[in-house]
Amino acid sequence: MRSDVFWMIIGMAIVTYLPRMLPFVLLKGKELPPFIQGVLRNVPYATLGALIFPAILFIKDDDIWYGVLGAGAAFLVSYLGANVIFVVIGSIAVLTLYSYFL
Amino acid sequence: MTDLAIGKVTSSFRKGVQGGLSIGIGYFPIALTFGLLAKTSGLSIYETVLMSLIVFAGASQYISLSLISYGTGIFEIILTTFIVNIRHFLMSATLNEKAEEDRIINKIIYAFGITDETFSVAATKDGTVSTGYMFGLISISYLSWVIFSGVGHLIGASLPHTLQESMGVALYAMFIGLLVPSLKKSTKVFLLSILGAVFNSIFTLGQMMAQGWSIVLSTLLSAILIESIEYIKKRVRGEVNEK
Known part of the structure; x- marks a missing residue:
């Protein structure tokens, strides 16, 4: 293994791990103010919105409708109350069929 | 008693593995492609x-590859990795509120x-999350990521084109x-996710900042905005009640 690549990977590992680990240590046993607690409770849903859009529209470089179709399929299947795993398999199936037949 | 405790840990570990199944499937094509691109x-x-073993962060690993091909310096690659992954700070702070009390060493490991x-x-899981659950959830995701990174490099090819594309979803x-x-x-969840999506679309499509910052800022803005509105509504209601 080349030493410059090795140290690059070690450096990447450290700067990735620190933000993941520090909150657990810094906030251990601390009661946050209610407002901050409320903000943190909101974080998952705001993050999910940001993780899905706009990235899902660009899963196929030249075809924005491909992403729209995938998103639509996922929304529909999960709105019908299916487990997450079926939402995943369902949207993969819909897009595979779309590529084969269109 | 000990048996009972161990039984509880195994069952929450198993629940974690079940919860991580979609992640295992989702990482498969991405890890495979990562292995292939790393080779090239x-x-x-x-x-x-x-x-993949010690960084375990998809987006930044991909970015490091393109930076390596550009001939970017090591320091800049590490700095970029830091910026891309700083959003995890917010995620860990959020999970810390939701995690069951446990020895700090366990949390430092699953972090x-x-x-x-x-x-x-x-x-998004109901209730609190236990250490066993986190270990189960992470194990299956991690195994999928590491193993298929290696497999992608070994076979030097990705999935058939249509399947590769559709699995990207x-x-x-x-x-x-x-x-x-x-x-x-x-309705609150609806507004939060819409705001997160809108802010992130504006920031990234408008090329106003790197993706890493954009997700952090969109999340914070939406979460604080909605919480403030709720806080003000409560205050107003409180004052009305006083009169």
């Missing part, structure tokens, strides 16, 4: 697997496995599948 970028199989995907599954479909059940129940 000139990384050896050891370097490729080592990176390593917090990604966009493992965070999303854990954070997997993680986004999972995010949607995690969001929708809460979305149906709560």
Whole structure:
């Protein structure tokens, strides 16, 4: 293994791990103010919105409708109350069929 | 008593593994492609697997490959990795509120496995999350990521084109599948996710900042905005009650 690549990977590992680990240590046993607690409770849903859009529209470089179709399929299947795993398999199936037949 | 405690840990571990199944599937095509691209970028199989083993962060690993091909310096690659992954700070702070009390050493260990995907599954789970659950959730995701990075490098090819393309939707479909059940129940969740999506679209499509910052800022803005509105509404109601 080349030493410059090795140290690059070690450096990447450290700067990735620190933000993941520090909150657990810094906030251990601390009661946050209610407002901050409320903000943190909101974080998952705001993050999910940001993780899905706009990235899902660009899963196929030249075809924005491909992403729209995938998103639509996922929304529909999960709105019908299916487990997450079926939402995943369902949207993969819909897009595979779309590529084969269109 | 000990048997009972161990039984409880195994069952929550198993629940974690079940929760992580979608992540395992979703990582499969991405890890495979990562292995393949790492090979074409000139990384050896050891370097490729080592990176997946100790960094375990998809987006930044991809970015490092393109920076390596550009001939970017090591320091800049590490700095970029830091910026891309700083969003995990917010995610860990959120999970810390939701995690069951446990020895800090266990949390320091499972903190390593917090990604966009493992965070999303854990954070949208009902109730608290236990250490056993986190370990189960992370194990299956981590195994999929590391093993298929290596496999991608070894076989030097990705999936058939159409399947590769359609499997690219997997993680986004999972995010949607995690969001929708809460979305149906709560207007607040609906507004939060819409705001997150709108801010992030403006910031990234307008090329105003790097993706890493954009997700952090969109999340914070939406979460604080909605919380402030709720706070003000409560205050107003409180004052009305006083009169």
